[in-house]
Amino acid sequence: MSESHPEPADGITADVVRHLAGLSRIALSDDEIGKLTGELGAILENVAKVNEVATPDVPATSHPIPLTNVYRPDVPGETLTLEQALAGAPEHDGSRFKVSAILGEEQ
Amino acid sequence: MAKAELMDFDKALELFEPVLGFEVHVELNTKTKMFSDAPNFFGGEPNTNITPLDLGLPGSLPVVNEQAVRYSISLGLALGCSIAESSRFARKNYYYPDTPKNYQISQFDEPIAYDGNVEVELADGRKFQISIERAHMEEDAGKLTHIGGSTGRIQGADYSLVDYNRAGVPLVEIVTNMIFGAEKDAPELAKAYVSAIRDIVVSLGISDAKMERGNLRCDANISLSPRGSGKLGTRTETKNVNSLRSVERAIRYEIQRQAAILAKGGTILQETRHWHEDTGVTSAGRPKSDADDYRYFPEPDLLPVVPGAELIEQLRLALPEAPAIRRRRLKEAWSFTDLEFQDVLNSGLLVEVEETVAAGASAQSARKWWTGEIARLANIAGVDASTLVSPLHVSELIALIESGDLTDRLARQVLEGVVAGEGAPHEVVDARGLKVVSDDGALIAAIDEALAAQPDVLAKIRDGKVQAAGAVIGAVMKAMRGSADAARVRELVLERAAVTE
Numbered sequence: 001m002s003e004s005h006p007e008p009a010d011g012i013t014a015d016v017v018r019h020l021a022g023l024s025r026i027a028l029s030d031d032e033i034g035k036l037t038g039e040l041g042a043i044l045e046n047v048a049k050v051n052e053v054a055t056p057d058v059p060a061t062s063h064p065i066p067l068t069n070v071y072r073p074d075v076p077g078e079t080l081t082l083e084q085a086l087a088g089a090p091e092h093d094g095s096r097f098k099v100s101a102i103l104g105e106e107q
Numbered sequence: 108m109a110k111a112e113l114m115d116f117d118k119a120l121e122l123f124e125p126v127l128g129f130e131v132h133v134e135l136n137t138k139t140k141m142f143s144d145a146p147n148f149f150g151g152e153p154n155t156n157i158t159p160l161d162l163g164l165p166g167s168l169p170v171v172n173e174q175a176v177r178y179s180i181s182l183g184l185a186l187g188c189s190i191a192e193s194s195r196f197a198r199k200n201y202y203y204p205d206t207p208k209n210y211q212i213s214q215f216d217e218p219i220a221y222d223g224n225v226e227v228e229l230a231d232g233r234k235f236q237i238s239i240e241r242a243h244m245e246e247d248a249g250k251l252t253h254i255g256g257s258t259g260r261i262q263g264a265d266y267s268l269v270d271y272n273r274a275g276v277p278l279v280e281i282v283t284n285m286i287f288g289a290e291k292d293a294p295e296l297a298k299a300y301v302s303a304i305r306d307i308v309v310s311l312g313i314s315d316a317k318m319e320r321g322n323l324r325c326d327a328n329i330s331l332s333p334r335g336s337g338k339l340g341t342r343t344e345t346k347n348v349n350s351l352r353s354v355e356r357a358i359r360y361e362i363q364r365q366a367a368i369l370a371k372g373g374t375i376l377q378e379t380r381h382w383h384e385d386t387g388v389t390s391a392g393r394p395k396s397d398a399d400d401y402r403y404f405p406e407p408d409l410l411p412v413v414p415g416a417e418l419i420e421q422l423r424l425a426l427p428e429a430p431a432i433r434r435r436r437l438k439e440a441w442s443f444t445d446l447e448f449q450d451v452l453n454s455g456l457l458v459e460v461e462e463t464v465a466a467g468a469s470a471q472s473a474r475k476w477w478t479g480e481i482a483r484l485a486n487i488a489g490v491d492a493s494t495l496v497s498p499l500h501v502s503e504l505i506a507l508i509e510s511g512d513l514t515d516r517l518a519r520q521v522l523e524g525v526v527a528g529e530g531a532p533h534e535v536v537d538a539r540g541l542k543v544v545s546d547d548g549a550l551i552a553a554i555d556e557a558l559a560a561q562p563d564v565l566a567k568i569r570d571g572k573v574q575a576a577g578a579v580i581g582a583v584m585k586a587m588r589g590s591a592d593a594a595r596v597r598e599l600v601l602e603r604a605a606v607t608e
Contacts (some may be wrong), residue, residue, distance in 0.1 A: 003448040023400055025202050062195060062405035068413040071173035074137050077144035077158070085162065085271075086152045094250070095134040096268035 012041035111388065112367040116359060117291070121148065123331035125293040126339060127286040127358070127525075130326040131304050133279045133314050134247060135178045140275035141246040142169030142212060142409075148279070149250070150320070152268035161275045163208035168408050171196075175277040176219070178313040179244045180414055181422050182279050183220025185307050186239050193413045194219045196244070196406040204269050213280075215403040218243035225307075226431050227299045229292055230453045232445070234431075237300055238284040247276035250257035285339075293329075293362065298355040302455040303323050303430060305351075309458050310427040318350050319494050325354055329361045330365050331369060340365070341375040345389050347382045350491045351455045358380045359390060384489070389599030437461060441470035450478050459501075466502035472509070476501055480519055484526055495526050503532045511548035516602055517541045547599070550583065554599055557582035568604035576600045 017037050021028045028036070082095060091098035114122075137147050143160040144403060160167040183190050223239030250273050255265025281304060289296045305323055315322045330342035343365070345357050364533035365375050379392035428436070437457070438448045441464070451460050456477045463473035478490060481501070485492035502520060507513040513536070520604040524535030536542050557579045558564060567575035576597055583596045 019400075022204075023200070023402065061292075063407065063410060067191070068411045070410050071176065071378070072139075072144065072170040074139050074146065074172050074174035075140050076146045079145050079155065080157055080159065080162075082152070082154055085157055088162075090237070093268055095269050096128065097154070099267050099269060101253075101255075101264045101266055 012037055012044060111364045113360070113363035113369060114366040116363055119331070119362050120291050121334075122370060123333055123340070123362075123366055124287070125289060125351065125358075125362050126330050126332055126342075127283075127289055127297060128328035128342070129281075129283045129286075129297070129300060130328070130344075131281045131301060132247075132280065132324040132326075133182065133304070133308050133316070134322045135175055135277040135279065135313055136315050136322075137172055137174045137178065137277055137287050141172055141244070141277035142176055143167075143275055144277070145275065149270070149272035151272070153272060156272045157274070161207075161271050163206075169212060169406075171409060171412065172277060175244065176412055176414070177418075177422060178277070178311070179219050179242070179279050179285065180419060181311050181426065182222070182281075182308065182313060183242050184419070184426055185311055186223035186225055186242055186281065188220035188223035188239060188242055188418050190220055190414060191217055193217065193411050195411045196409045197403045197553055198406050199245075199401045201401055203248075204267065205251050207249070207271065207272070207274065208538065211246060211248065212406055213245035213403075214243035215357055218413075219414075225300065225302050225303055227296060227432075228434070228452060229295055229299060230449060232449060234317065235289070235292075235299070237286060237303075240282045240284045242279050242281045245278050245280060247273050247278050249274040253468065293353040294359040297325075297327060297358045298351050298455070298607055302351055302352050305455075306430055306433075306458060307315055310430070310433065317494075318491065321349070324349070327358055327361070328352065329358060329365070330375070331362065331365045333369070340369070340489055341377050343375065343380050343389075345380045345382050347384075349382075350494075352489075352491055353382055353384055356387055357389060360387065364389070389399055441474070443470065443474065447474060450474070454478050454492065456481055456482070456492060459498050462498035463501045463505070466499050468502040468505040469509075472505040473498075473501065476505065476522075480522060486523070496522065500525050507532055511551040512536070512542055514547070514551070514599065514602060547595075550587070550596060550599060552588045553583045554579065554596065554603065556586065558600075558603070564600075565604045568601065573601070576604075 014033050014037050017028070017033050017040065022031070086092045086095075086097070089097045136145075139145060140147055140161065143158040145158045145161055146156045146157050158167070160169060180190055194214065195217045196211040196212050199213045199215070199497070200210045202209050218241040218290050220242040221240065223242070225237045225239060227235045227237055229235060249269050249271040252268045252270075253264035254268060264350055283300075286296070301318075301323070305316050305318070308316050308323070317323070318325075324346075325348045327345045327348060328342045329345070330340035332338060332340050343361060345361055348354050348357050361380070368375060376391070379387040381392050382389050427433070434448075434452070434457070441460075442449075443451070451457055451474055454477065458478050460470070460473045463471050463477065481492045488495070504518055504525070507521070508515065508518050520539065521532050521535045521541055524530075524539055525532055529535045529538060560582065561578055564575050564579050579600050580593055580596050583600075584593060
């Protein structure tokens with residue numbers, strides 16, 4: 001687990017936005033980072049208003065539907081054909097997806 | 108890559124205390140994947156066992172495999188864990204082409220099982236308690252093949268090919284708490300722990316548990332604490348450890364490598380290291396960095412798993428016996444001495460011997476072949492004995508010896524054929540024409556009888572008193588009413604003396 005990353009909980013700063021953009025593989029200019037820092041901060045401030053009405057005896061909600069244990073039996077169904085599977089691939093070798101090299105040279 | 112400097116193992120232990128931790132991934136052998144109804148099968152034609160969900164296509168939604176939940180609860184119970192009243196899934200976000208959704212569905216703050224304990228037995232019979240932090244459900248990733256570059260490895264590859272057949276296969280990840288006090292036994296303890304997990308999942312029947320196929324994978328965390336400092340060191344996480352043998356070797360290597368760096372005043376980088384089976388070293392993978400900031404959040408497409416006390420009790424009652432009790436039972440059933448039984452345990456061959464006995468072989472013969480000739484061949488090949496030959500084939504081989512169709516010497520040749528992929532023992536016998544001439548069958552039976560009547564003869568021969576064979580040869584010639592070839596009898600008796608044990 002990482003401890004040193006800038007966290008939104010401490011408020012949205014330019015560093016937080018830069019870090020999130022990196023995680024999301026989105027290239028942002030300094031102008032865009034500045035704009036997003038303000039916008040994301042405003043969004044979080046609005047959401048934080050919920051805290052004014054939430055009391056400690058209200059449990060955190062991760063899902064709005066009060067359902068549990070929605071399961072599927074362990075029975076195989078239809079699969080895609082190879083042609084269908086590869087249909088959206090920008091590049092493939094006839095049976096596998098082709099992606100660009102992931103890591104650079106040995107560190 | 109520069110060869111890492113290693114400190115002598117004993118010296119390293121004098122200066123540092125090793126602290127261990129393990130993450131073992133178990134692939135469940137359900138019929139379908141964790142969240143899709145694609146067959147749980149990979150290794151064949153790439154990208155044929157996938158649904159839109161396994162490719163992360165828009166509009167597809169996950170649904171939990173009920174059997175995978177039951178298997179996970181059973182495993183949690185077998186690990187001595189508490190089962191969570193309510194457990195939920197979470198997204199572990201990361202961008203890497205083995206996961207087409209750009210996140211892996213896992214569990215984070217509410218794992219299905221937590222707070223367990225596994226008892227592990229060391230070679231000298233000492234017992235060690237390994238504390239389990241949690242066991243959680245998740246999905247496996249696709250398989251990447253790196254093409255190009257000088258090494259064929261991930262570094263320097265030109266591009267990578269992805270097969271998603273394995274993406275979505277149900278996994279349980281078992282995480283230990285930090286393990287202190289293993290000291291010089293750390294490498295052995297690591298092997299014994301992974302072996303114990305393998306025994307548990309095999310006895311539950313929930314995984315094929317073949318390490319060489321990746322059904323069971325161990326990530327080994329290790330750090331060194333300078334003696335007397337009371338401070339934990341920086342840990343590394345060694346991956347790609349694909350056999351019991353490697354687990355032991357990788358831990359030993361990391362202790363020696365880290366100790367050499369620390370003793371020179373250097374620092375250990377917190378990083379992933381890759382174990383290389385062929386060269387017996389670890390190399391640096393990616394450093395722990397931004398890439399490990401996974402931004403977990405509750406999986407909005409899935410509902411909580413609330414197993415209910417009734418289901419948990421039902422699964423608890425259906426559990427196979429605990430490993431420690433099972434070991435005691437098998438030792439008694441097989442009439443093994445402490446030494447014989449430890450030999451089997453230490454070789455990690457309990458399951459193999461058990462399955463060989465179940466297939467009809469005597470326990471002593473099964474032990475002798477697995478810990479003897481098969482272990483020897485495995486050692487030469489640098490693989491686990493279990494990967495060389497199946498219990499069924501070993502049992503068949505033993506039956507051929509006991510029926511007098513094969514001598515031990517011929518059986519070793521047959522075994523070589525089986526290991527070389529020439530087929531089942533009887534097929535190798537036919538193909539290589541290895542059968543004992545028919546007369547030998549009767550001869551061997553007579554020799555066995557004579558040896559049973561004079562049990563000390565073999566020991567004498569082994570001590571160099573070859574003339575002791577005379578008494579057996581005489582008894583056999585008498586039993587065969589003179590129809591046997593005395594020279595051949597002598598040969599067979601000496602052969603027996605040479606190969607037993």
